[in-house]
Amino acid sequence: MLTYVSHITAPMKAKTKEHNIAIRMRRTGLSYHAIAVHLHVSDASVCEWTKHIDLTLEQKTQLHINSDIGRKTGGNTRRVKRITDEKRQLSFAKLMVQTLSQREMYLIASALYWAEGSKQNGRTSHQTSICNSDPGILLIFYSWLKSISYTDDQIVVQLYLHEHFRDVEEDMIQYWKFFFPSSAIFWRKTVFKKNTKNKPFMRYNHRAILYRAGLSSSTYYGLLKLDVRKSSSLSRFLAGTARSIAHDAGWCNGNTPDFESARL
Numbered sequence: 001m002l003t004y005v006s007h008i009t010a011p012m013k014a015k016t017k018e019h020n021i022a023i024r025m026r027r028t029g030l031s032y033h034a035i036a037v038h039l040h041v042s043d044a045s046v047c048e049w050t051k052h053i054d055l056t057l058e059q060k061t062q063l064h065i066n067s068d069i070g071r072k073t074g075g076n077t078r079r080v081k082r083i084t085d086e087k088r089q090l091s092f093a094k095l096m097v098q099t100l101s102q103r104e105m106y107l108i109a110s111a112l113y114w115a116e117g118s119k120q121n122g123r124t125s126h127q128t129s130i131c132n133s134d135p136g137i138l139l140i141f142y143s144w145l146k147s148i149s150y151t152d153d154q155i156v157v158q159l160y161l162h163e164h165f166r167d168v169e170e171d172m173i174q175y176w177k178f179f180f181p182s183s184a185i186f187w188r189k190t191v192f193k194k195n196t197k198n199k200p201f202m203r204y205n206h207r208a209i210l211y212r213a214g215l216s217s218s219t220y221y222g223l224l225k226l227d228v229r230k231s232s233s234l235s236r237f238l239a240g241t242a243r244s245i246a247h248d249a250g251w252c253n254g255n256t257p258d259f260e261s262a263r264l
Contacts, residue, residue, distance in 0.1 A: 019049045026050035029059035031066065102147065107245075109144035112137055114242035118235070128235040131160070131225035135179045138226055142180070145228060152184035154229045161222040163192040175221045 018039045025035045032046045039046070055063070100108070116137060117130040130141050142155070157180060161172060169190050228234060 022046050022049045023053065026053050026055075029055060029062060031063055105140075105144050105147060107241075109141050110238050110241040110245070112141050113238045114245075117238065119239060126232060126235065128228040128231035128238065129225060131223055133221065133223045135176070135224075138224060139179055142226065150228060150231075152182040153186075154231075155180075155182075155184075156186045156188060156227040156229060158188040158225045158227070159190045159222050160225065161190055161192055162220075163194055165220075165222070166192055172222050176224050 018041060022035050022039060022041075022045075025038065026032075026046070026049075032043045032050070035050070036043045036046045113128070113130055116132050117128065118126065130138065132138055145155070157176070159169075159173060159176060161169060165172065173187070173190070
């Protein structure tokens with residue numbers, strides 16, 4: 001029995017020593033975390049040991065100052081780390097991608113159309129359409145269309161905006177025309193979406209928009225729809241490509257419905 005008691009009192013004596021040291025350190029104005037690091041214990045333990053100690057106004061002020069400095073230093077450190085990692089990953093991604101082949105562009109465009117394009121339901125035919133708020137997605141699909149001999153006069157675009165941005169419609173159009181500057185592209189009349197009563201929409205100042213990719217002062221420019229005239233066969237071809245990709249990826253294994261059935 002004595003042996004058992006000695007095993008549980010030894011750590012308690014060690015904690016008592018750390019407890020007393022923590023009290024002395026706290027009275028000098030040190031933070032819980034600084035004391036915990038010095039004693040190799042948890043912040044919660046230090047807080048429990050020293051919560052009865054009242055610091056002077058000067059000590060509290062200094063702790064707040066140190067805390068602000070720590071947050072800023074930590075934030076800057078994380079930001080530098082994030083930027084460094086972004087540059088490293090971008091360089092690695094460029095090395096992996098290099099120059100895309102025509103087949104790779106075709107597969108990428110098909111995947112984008114599968115995700116963001118209009119699909120035929122098997123009962124009606126319609127032209128190929130894709131819409132998104134990200135210019136990069138639309139530019140990839142547009143570039144692929146150009147590579148397979150579609151011309152700008154076969155492209156029709158239409159802007160969709162929230163009604164609160166009606167007075168800056170021209171600004172929005174000019175933003176998108178930076179990415180699609182060809183005069184041969186036909187622009188349909190802008191469609192304005194009505195606001196719902198239960199969803200207030202935040203208003204941004206778009207008067208000072210910088211029409212340069214990546215240098216914009218805002219994040220909302222509406223949604224652009226890109227249509228291809230006389231392209232119902234292309235739409236079927238892209239749907240077939242998506243179905244083939246799904247089959248190759250193991251979508252249909254005998255127990256699951258095929259792509260068209262699952263979508264309908």
